[in-house]
Structure formats: C-alpha cells, structure tokens
Amino acid sequence: MTLRARSAEFVISASSPSGFPKPTLPEIAFAGRSNVGKSSLLNALTGRQGLARTSATPGRTRLLNWFRVTPPRGGELHFVDLPGYGYAKVPREMRDSWRPLVESFVTGRDTVKLVIVIIDARRGPEREEHELLEWLDDVDRRALVVLTKIDKLPKSKRVPAATASRRELSLPHEPILFSAESGEGIDELWRVITKV
Ligand code: GTP
Ligand code: MG
Numbered sequence: 001m002t003l004r005a006r007s008a009e010f011v012i013s014a015s016s017p018s019g020f021p022k023p024t025l026p027e028i029a030f031a032g033r034s035n036v037g038k039s040s041l042l043n044a045l046t047g048r049q050g051l052a053r054t055s056a057t058p059g060r061t062r063l064l065n066w067f068r069v070t071p072p073r074g075g076e077l078h079f080v081d082l083p084g085y086g087y088a089k090v091p092r093e094m095r096d097s098w099r100p101l102v103e104s105f106v107t108g109r110d111t112v113k114l115v116i117v118i119i120d121a122r123r124g125p126e127r128e129e130h131e132l133l134e135w136l137d138d139v140d141r142r143a144l145v146v147l148t149k150i151d152k153l154p155k156s157k158r159v160p161a162a163t164a165s166r167r168e169l170s171l172p173h174e175p176i177l178f179s180a181e182s183g184e185g186i187d188e189l190w191r192v193i194t195k196v
Helices: 038-046 092-108 127-138 155-169 186-193
Strands: 007-014 027-032 064-070 077-081 112-120 143-148
Touching: 027 038, 027 092, 038 064, 038 077, 038 112, 038 143, 038 186, 064 092, 092 112, 112 127, 112 186, 127 143, 127 155, 143 155
Parallel strands: 027 077, 027 112, 112 143
Antiparallel strands: 007 064, 064 077
16 A cells, blocks of 8 residues: 555745745655655655656756645644755856755754655765765754665665665665655655654
8 A cells, every 4th residue: 555645735935044934843854966856756755746846857946845744644744845956057056055045944943853865776875965964963853865766776776775875874774765656665754754
C-alpha cells in the first residue's frame, strides 16, 4: 500500500524572510541540488502531481514554497520546497541570495523539525551535500538523506549506492532509496516524517 497525504494545499511563496508565513506548524523542508527532484518528491509524497511545480529546466523553484499537509497519520505539517543550489546558469545575485535566504529559514524558526537532503542516486554526495549536512549539524537541525531517481540505477547498484553514501557522509542511518517515478520509498519516508 502506498501512503499519501490526507490533504495537501499550496500556502504561499516567499523570496525573502519578510514574506515567510508565521511559524505555526512543524515544518519539513526539502533541500537539494537544482533539478535533483525535490518538487517531484514532494508531489509523490502527497500523491498530488502538479502541487509543487516541476520541470526539466534546472532552477524551476526559485522561491521558498509552503504547503499545508495532513499526513497519513498525525497532525498538520508545513512542507517547504526550497530553491535548489548548485546550478551554474542562474544569475550570480540569485546564487548569492540562496545561502542567506535558506539560512534564515532553517536557523530562524524553531518549527523546522527536519531537513530532507535529496541527492541524485547516480551522482552521490558532492561537496555541497557535505557542506549542507555539516552546517545542519552545526545549527542542530535534524537531517534525513534521501537518494532519489533510483529508477535510473540498475537494481544491483541501489543498495550499494546507499551504503557508499552512508559511509561517505558518516550518516547515522542508511539513506532512503526513493523514486518519484516508481513510488519506491514513499512509505518509508512517511514513516520518518510522521515520527518527528
Ligand atoms: P528545481 O526546483 O529546479 O531545483 O528542481 P527540483 O529539484 O524541484 O526537480 P524537479 O522535481 O522539478 O525534477 C527535475 C526533473 O527530474 C524533472 O524532469 C522530473 O520529472 C525528473 N525527476 C524527478 N524525480 C525523478 C525520479 O525519481 N525519477 C526520474 N526518472 N525522474 C525524476
Ligand atoms: Mg523544484
């Protein structure tokens, strides 16, 4: 059985901290390289295609986007789709604005309960993911690593990819193997999210 949200709706977008909604609900944030599949993962989890906008063009999500979500069990949450990092073609001002914007979101709100760090299973962790995870640890924010697009990896390479990422990032847990395409990993991810 695939779990899905009981309800999910778009709340608001913000391009600066003054536009952030009041921190009322526990927040689950989705972070990762541009085009890695953050918005697709959010849509797969909620079971609503088209809720968060996706695109084959990197840099699609340029703002922070809040969604109000009722999980399969438990109380309402905010899902926050973060803009992607690491895309060379976006204007420099935008690249420079990513860090303070995301930093003020993550560190400025006690409601941020979990940051889901999404990594392309075929690429594995790179410098940015190391830095992001170290920083989350420094600021005492819980992180969960997900390897996505596993449908693009042969079956025999999926578990080894998780083991390698775990070792490389010195994680306390095995990353969740995920595919927005096949739906693999949705239930496992919900189990973690509903426990925070
Ligand atoms: P930005 O908002 O631009 O940073 O991108 P994003 O991380 O939100 O990625 P998005 O969800 O828009 O997906 C980018 C591309 O990857 C789209 O063409 C998706 O269809 C594709 N994609 C996302 N997840 C998967 C997956 O699990 N498997 C496959 N095969 N393709 C995926
Ligand atoms: Mg996106």
